[in-house]
Amino acid sequence: MFKSIFGGSPQAKMLDFLGDLPDYDYSISDIAEYAEVSRPTLYKIIPDLMKKQLITETREVGKSKMYKLNTENEIIKLILKFDFELAGKIAEMEEKDQIIFV
DSSP: OOOOOOOOHHHHHHHHHHHHTTTTTTTTTHHHHHOOOOOOHHHHHHHHHTTTEEEEEEEEEEEEEEEOOTTTTTHHHHHHHHHHHHHHHHHHHHHHHTTOOE
């Protein structure tokens, strides 16, 4: 949903993926695969997202660091609320054949 509105930037793709299951953490490999963002790009954007406290490093599994949305961040809380409400509105409009997103 997030990508539909804010475009396909690597940051939007990553936040969109992490926002689908905000209570879970993921490795760089998982994020790269499911968010469709290259690993080198993730290594470039993760420090900025962490500095802004939008994501957090949760733990290490072997040599892999795990990341998730920082659900304590007020901006992330608003994004998740917006995403939930938007999904409901889109579903409602699709039921009425007023589809606005494909």
